[in-house]
Amino acid sequence: MFATSANACLTATEQKTAAAVLGQAFEQDPFMSYLLPNAETRVQRLAKLFLPLIRSSLRCGGVVLAPGGGGALVWLSGDAFSWPLKALELFRSGLIWIPSAIGLSAFKRLQAHDSVCEQALLKHAPQDFAYLWVVGVHPDHAGQGLGKKMIQSALNTMRQRGYSTCWLRTENAKNVGLYEYLGFTQVLTETPEKSGMQYWLMSQDL
Template sequence: MTGNRIRPGDPGDTDGVADTLAAAFSDYAWTRHTISADDHVRRVRDLQRLFVERIGLPHGRVWVANGPADVVAAAVWTTPESTGAGAAFADLAGLMPALAGDRAFAATSAEKALTPHRPTEPVWFLATVGVHPAHQGKGLGRAIVEPGLAAADAAGVPAFLETSEAGNVAFYRKLGFEVTAEVELPDGGPTTWALRRAPRR
């Protein structure tokens, strides 16, 4: 990996995280299915910014990787303690139809399809993670995820995530995750995999 510094995120990172995640997710199968093509990157950025600002930083955990000028990778987790963010999650859900635009129906049906496969036990949930396309292939994906895995291990709880890219499954398996569900999303949506990693001592 190059000499990027991995550190906990803070409110001053919000815009940089949003920019990086918007670039990373601009052509991601899930976001293409659930967020309107009209002004797509701006919509994805707004969604990522809201999640970081209202959920990740105040109620979860965020790690960032700094390049020479700005954030080049970020990982945002919710934790068992994030259950206190109920009002923030409700507010975000209320904003989702406007962000999704004409794909709001697809976003709703995708969430309904995945909900039965999500854990009911306490977990560290890797809600969003991305590396700016200009900095991919340098080991940053693993590096930005590992602090959250270590924290989940220290807490003695599993880690969980979902991905809609088949190529990501092998990457996460190398980090100790196992597939717990493979879901064909309705309305022509992409296959989405649920993955769980048992805590390590």
């Protein structure tokens, strides 16, 4: 059974557990390795990065948890990308403290890359879209189909809430084929000059 949570239904402990799972899931991710090159502290800092994302999504989207701490998925309403809601969420979720949580240099790399990706997203996505922010499976639970099941659960919830499309971004070339298998279509791929990290923007009609 996959638990879908919204409206701050997760306890503080459950939020931290989900963030820790995502930290483990993205330890070897190409973009996260670029963002946080120190492998010894990467998992810990990733957990600090993912925690405010989870808190924001509980209010402005949803969080899907796999049983037994196997994985977590975080998605966001497209409305949350617009001001003043975006500014409010920076404070309410703790996103405002990310520079101190992951380090200023890492934050600058994140901001330089994300700003390009976000502009592309808002240019191509319709108004009533949902954004699959992050999905990760703990290494100990890999190969069990948890990622696919969490994505399907999230898509069902998005569809029920009236969103027209789901969008996502990945910097991992290995994930592109998987997302295409799950019904997503490539919309755009480019390599921002400042990061040098290629990303793929993909969408699926709901």
